[in-house]
Amino acid sequence: MTQSVDMSVTLAGLRLRSPVLTASGTFASGREFADFIDLERLGAVVTKGVSLEPWEGNRGPRIAETASGMLNSIGLQNPGVEAFCATDLVWLAEIEVPVIVNVSGHSADEYAAVIERLEREPGISAYEINISCPNVDAGGMAFGTACAPAERVTRACRSATSRPLIVKLSPNVTNITEIARAVESAGADAVSLINTLLGMAIDARTFRPRLARIVGGLSGPAVKPVALRMVWQVANAVDVPVIGMGGIADAEDAVEFMLAGATAVSVGTANFVDPTSAIRITDGLAEFCRARSIPRVAELTGALRT
Amino acid sequence: MTQSVDMSVTLAGLRLRSPVLTASGTFASGREFADFIDLERLGAVVTKGVSLEPWEGNRGPRIAETASGMLNSIGLQNPGVEAFCATDLVWLAEIEVPVIVNVSGHSADEYAAVIERLEREPGISAYEINISCPNVDAGGMAFGTACAPAERVTRACRSATSRPLIVKLSPNVTNITEIARAVESAGADAVSLINTLLGMAIDARTFRPRLARIVGGLSGPAVKPVALRMVWQVANAVDVPVIGMGGIADAEDAVEFMLAGATAVSVGTANFVDPTSAIRITDGLAEFCRARSIPRVAELTGALRT
Amino acid sequence: MGGCACSHHAVSPALERVTVVANEQVATGVGLVVFEAPRTAAEVLPGQFVHIRIAEGTSFILRRPFSVHRVRGGRIEILYQVVGVGTRALAEAGPGTVMDLVGPLGHGWEIPEGAAHALLVAGGLGAAPLGMLAEELARRGVAVTVAAGAPSEKRLLARELFEEVARRVELATDDGSCGTTGLVTGVCESLLDDEALDVVYTCGPEPMQRIVAAQAAAAGISCQVSLERLMACGIGACLSCVVPTTDGLMRACVDGPVFDAASVVWESAERVPEHSS
Amino acid sequence: MGGCACSHHAVSPALERVTVVANEQVATGVGLVVFEAPRTAAEVLPGQFVHIRIAEGTSFILRRPFSVHRVRGGRIEILYQVVGVGTRALAEAGPGTVMDLVGPLGHGWEIPEGAAHALLVAGGLGAAPLGMLAEELARRGVAVTVAAGAPSEKRLLARELFEEVARRVELATDDGSCGTTGLVTGVCESLLDDEALDVVYTCGPEPMQRIVAAQAAAAGISCQVSLERLMACGIGACLSCVVPTTDGLMRACVDGPVFDAASVVWESAERVPEHSS
Numbered sequence A, B: 001m002t003q004s005v006d007m008s009v010t011l012a013g014l015r016l017r018s019p020v021l022t023a024s025g026t027f028a029s030g031r032e033f034a035d036f037i038d039l040e041r042l043g044a045v046v047t048k049g050v051s052l053e054p055w056e057g058n059r060g061p062r063i064a065e066t067a068s069g070m071l072n073s074i075g076l077q078n079p080g081v082e083a084f085c086a087t088d089l090v091w092l093a094e095i096e097v098p099v100i101v102n103v104s105g106h107s108a109d110e111y112a113a114v115i116e117r118l119e120r121e122p123g124i125s126a127y128e129i130n131i132s133c134p135n136v137d138a139g140g141m142a143f144g145t146a147c148a149p150a151e152r153v154t155r156a157c158r159s160a161t162s163r164p165l166i167v168k169l170s171p172n173v174t175n176i177t178e179i180a181r182a183v184e185s186a187g188a189d190a191v192s193l194i195n196t197l198l199g200m201a202i203d204a205r206t207f208r209p210r211l212a213r214i215v216g217g218l219s220g221p222a223v224k225p226v227a228l229r230m231v232w233q234v235a236n237a238v239d240v241p242v243i244g245m246g247g248i249a250d251a252e253d254a255v256e257f258m259l260a261g262a263t264a265v266s267v268g269t270a271n272f273v274d275p276t277s278a279i280r281i282t283d284g285l286a287e288f289c290r291a292r293s294i295p296r297v298a299e300l301t302g303a304l305r306t
Numbered sequence C, D: 001m002g003g004c005a006c007s008h009h010a011v012s013p014a015l016e017r018v019t020v021v022a023n024e025q026v027a028t029g030v031g032l033v034v035f036e037a038p039r040t041a042a043e044v045l046p047g048q049f050v051h052i053r054i055a056e057g058t059s060f061i062l063r064r065p066f067s068v069h070r071v072r073g074g075r076i077e078i079l080y081q082v083v084g085v086g087t088r089a090l091a092e093a094g095p096g097t098v099m100d101l102v103g104p105l106g107h108g109w110e111i112p113e114g115a116a117h118a119l120l121v122a123g124g125l126g127a128a129p130l131g132m133l134a135e136e137l138a139r140r141g142v143a144v145t146v147a148a149g150a151p152s153e154k155r156l157l158a159r160e161l162f163e164e165v166a167r168r169v170e171l172a173t174d175d176g177s178c179g180t181t182g183l184v185t186g187v188c189e190s191l192l193d194d195e196a197l198d199v200v201y202t203c204g205p206e207p208m209q210r211i212v213a214a215q216a217a218a219a220g221i222s223c224q225v226s227l228e229r230l231m232a233c234g235i236g237a238c239l240s241c242v243v244p245t246t247d248g249l250m251r252a253c254v255d256g257p258v259f260d261a262a263s264v265v266w267e268s269a270e271r272v273p274e275h276s277s
């Protein structure tokens, strides 16, 4: 069939040309991938985490491979919001693609301060608030594993901007729907999940942890079942749209997340395995719809038959 | 080197000839594996979950394969404690191996009632209280995801027996060390972890969940990083011994769990992949120690170099 | 049901290292793999299966269950349809490839005492477990009639085997490229009318087996079905594979895959991915 | 540092489907694999690497980084040591096997303007990235002296290549089976004394590179090292592979793997699994 598929989706007021985004921290600001794919075909570029001051990140080794996945403890290394505006944003300004800036902080005020600085910049479509990074001591996941701090950070960010606010949730919780409802009530326009699962790897030969920081975040196909479950639970618990991610490696994975209730999906670890993943998945998603005469990809969202 | 390795470990007062146990629900009561391995070489047989009344379990499909893992939603199907005593225990009485009975219930009283019935039976070395099954509606994981109910169930079981009491923890929590401390304070002689991670699988071709019950428990190599991390956290948080499990497929995996702090390990999903797994791992563990002139396998426990 | 198909009784399963000696496509999307597997070949009974670890180090970890289609000397033959990652890997396994299997497994077909005439109804891949049975029946002097169906002639399986041992073979294809146009259940219906049968054996898509079972019941003839369920352990330990029966939940891997049709409590929902046959 | 080793400048990496044309063991536990890889072969510079997806559908998902050892026409050669699951799979890849790689990647060796005499110090697998460099230096008329070390003669790598293009080759083995008995750093020390060198290039176990860097510094000669780090993306996006330098954290995959030794802030802890070489 040659009939074309409407791949656009609307997310927190943003009209995206595709539901396929990049997962923060796995795509930098896209520059390194421009050699492999046409960035302008992405639904949006989600940048790596940006903080108020430069962050050094953690000592190495920073990654360890695991069965069908990987652990990372990068620790949000980034040059800080000033440098980000001076370099990444300037480069991105030349590209016709929505930019979602992933924001990190050690305190609610710091998150808000990053946003305040970014508010002065054009060309930012939305913010993704990372309250779920397992790789930093202060802040990070601590904000994402209880309702009160999650709400506090969301409120602080909400009051700092009228741009769409996406809050990124941690899977390392007993009940993710509680947290999702909390950030929704605090003003989030969308939620994204999952961030990485806290994990650990040990080298039996050396008796040492494989990561210098001992623990790190698990990502990749191994986590997909947990991610799908949480996306499904959250999509049924909140009214705001959900951005689903966790182990997406091919178009069928993306379809599964949309059926579970995701309005858009993010591709993370798969970018390392195949730098063309995001576009390969976009094309596969269109083909999936075409083959089934589904006119709009958005119709997949929540279409799970239970 | 031909020097032999002392493979015995002491767990909650039990002297086991090996640190390698079988994970509940993956080994039935051992009968089906007797064709493949010498059960008497196991540290102990941990039986499938036993409840007061017979349980039907969930509708099928009950399993789904995932990347380096599998989901199950068996739902603790079992004939009830009476039938268990009349058949499995009678069969096990002929075998020279410690028996740890895994206990399930819909309420604290039901758990205790199962134990009271089992107290009348000889040949039971310990109980493993499953407060972490994600596949039953009433009870199961509900008891294992908050301190109060976990304590309540543990107390009820504690008062019903003087035999060693092992409480099996759920990984689907924000802070597993809290729960571990709670059950320790309530009288648990040991804790075992992890049970399965709540997950989901979807068939993109049919738009349906792969499991009739929609969600199920994730196990296998995919979960090993999360399991190792939790074993390490719990071993550092409680004084009682830890039985580690989650994705153990070879001897190196077993070593990693012991280094992280486990006194013993359980082999689960690997029994399906290779019915000789538990013994293959036992032999590999002895060889690992022999090759490094480690005289007692117990020396691996907590030997992680951080 | 009456006596068992075996001169000897079902032996306990073992882990056997087996070697691929041949592996060819025999129909669209269907392959026939031959394994050197002396222990299994010597012990397997008609209707039993083996649980194969197709590959190690892959992202799929579970074994795959396959019926033994035929035995020749120390070799077993398996008819398989390529439907997913495991069977794709199996299709790529050339001669010399070593795998391990657990088997023989399960409760196979039963041959009632004094049965003189049996009808075998095969839908697509359903021909797989019926191959050994047809040969065993013939060996015992039981008259065999076969009704086999497939989407098209090119998809008909085990035709030579059936024509060699059966007294009568009726074929049906959806596209009419061979035999009756239509479903094998239609052929079964008429065979139940014009032949004097003692027992019906069927395997194929579950809805088709269910219809055959109903037809046999209506004709007052005992019927055995072979059911597929998702299986983790394959040896009775995990309870992945349960089938509701009049005697309660049974395990397809040890109490089945062959069941007395009368005892099966048919379920509406599909329990396993349907073969595209 | 001075000019760059390339007639042309480093080009952007691409995803290239490559085919194994040969793959043989060349030393104990070390293989040499030759890929038909025209695009990479045409563009790769000495010291650059490729990121190979050795297998798909396996339980290990990440690519594996390997230096390009030599280029011959449209083919690239890689010297690899079997240390784990990925290199084991690579060792099993026969001629005809298709893989994909991302490359050429990284910042390679630099040849200072007017350099007349270079010392290459290779420890075990460290010979891998020095092969192309030795050939390029010779091509440019720069005198090449090589110091290569290994546990034993059978583990010495690229000996023919070095002896072909180098003016002088000094070998060292731990067991004395060939050349000086002892470490290559000992040989390096004396070469730094009795030769007039303009630049030192080294690759091998990090502790050894660190010693060579110190020896060169003491001798007042500029030194370049090639550092290994665990790499996820290989293209600069994930920050897995950082190396502390006097200019801050650098990425081994794009700012390296070759660094000016003077800029490296050596770390005590081992950052990557040590080669058993």
Ligand SMILES: Cc1cc2nc3c(=O)[nH]c(=O)nc-3n(C[C@H](O)[C@H](O)[C@H](O)COP(=O)(O)OP(=O)(O)OC[C@H]3O[C@@H](n4cnc5c(N)ncnc54)[C@H](O)[C@@H]3O)c2cc1C
Pocket: B065, C049, C062, C063, C064, C065, C066, C067, C068, C078, C079, C080, C081, C082, C083, C084, C085, C086, C087, C088, C125, C128, C129, C227, C228, C229, C230, C231, C257, C272, C273, C274, C275
């Ligand atoms: C007792 C028994 C005998 C069988 N005999 C044959 C035979 O002779 N020839 C043949 O072609 N097929 C047979 N099947 C079906 C065969 O096992 C599946 O087609 C095969 O497992 C599919 O694996 P896959 O990885 O290619 O498919 P995937 O869909 O990728 O497999 C995913 C998971 O689902 C399971 N699965 C998928 N389809 C089935 C199915 N129909 N039945 C059971 N499990 C399934 C797989 O084992 C695996 O665990 C039999 C099944 C059973 C239970």
Ligand SMILES: Cc1cc2nc3c(=O)[nH]c(=O)nc-3n(C[C@H](O)[C@H](O)[C@H](O)COP(=O)(O)OP(=O)(O)OC[C@H]3O[C@@H](n4cnc5c(N)ncnc54)[C@H](O)[C@@H]3O)c2cc1C
Pocket: A065, D049, D062, D063, D064, D065, D066, D067, D068, D078, D079, D080, D081, D082, D083, D084, D085, D086, D087, D088, D125, D128, D129, D227, D228, D229, D230, D231, D257, D272, D273, D274, D275
């Ligand atoms: C820039 C660069 C160039 C290299 N060139 C060569 C070469 O020419 N020849 C050669 O034999 N080896 C080379 N290596 C090392 C090679 O990448 C590893 O030996 C290989 O990745 C091991 O994979 P494995 O699966 O066999 O080992 P495993 O230990 O199973 O790998 C597990 C994980 O650790 C990573 N890893 C393990 N060892 C290393 C290492 N030493 N460096 C980086 N990552 C590692 C793997 O990539 C994988 O992600 C190079 C490494 C880098 C960074």
Ligand SMILES: Cc1cc2nc3c(=O)[nH]c(=O)nc-3n(C[C@H](O)[C@H](O)[C@H](O)COP(=O)(O)O)c2cc1C
Pocket: A023, A024, A025, A026, A048, A049, A072, A074, A076, A102, A130, A133, A168, A194, A195, A196, A218, A219, A220, A221, A223, A245, A246, A247, A248, A266, A267, A268, A269, A270, D238
């Ligand atoms: C190397 C790496 C770095 C990451 N950095 C960030 C980050 O800076 N901010 C963030 O919100 N998530 C970060 N993540 C999490 C991913 O965005 C994503 O949520 C997670 O990896 C699950 O998706 P995947 O399985 O497709 O990778 C990072 C993940 C990886 C693997």
Ligand SMILES: Cc1cc2nc3c(=O)[nH]c(=O)nc-3n(C[C@H](O)[C@H](O)[C@H](O)COP(=O)(O)O)c2cc1C
Pocket: B023, B024, B025, B026, B048, B049, B072, B074, B076, B102, B130, B133, B168, B194, B195, B196, B218, B219, B220, B221, B223, B245, B246, B247, B248, B266, B267, B268, B269, B270, C238
């Ligand atoms: C099919 C299946 C059934 C299980 N049944 C039980 C059970 O009855 N009681 C229990 O405590 N855990 C049960 N578990 C959890 C395992 O005992 C184990 O905790 C988990 O599978 C992780 O270990 P593994 O990755 O080695 O399988 C079951 C797991 C599987 C796969």
Ligand code: FES
Pocket: C230, C231, C232, C233, C234, C235, C236, C237, C238, C239, C240, C241, C242, C251, C252, C253, C254
């Ligand atoms: S497959 Fe495990 S009981 Fe049948």
Ligand code: FES
Pocket: D230, D231, D232, D233, D234, D235, D236, D237, D238, D239, D240, D241, D242, D251, D252, D253, D254
């Ligand atoms: S490997 Fe990703 S930045 Fe170097």
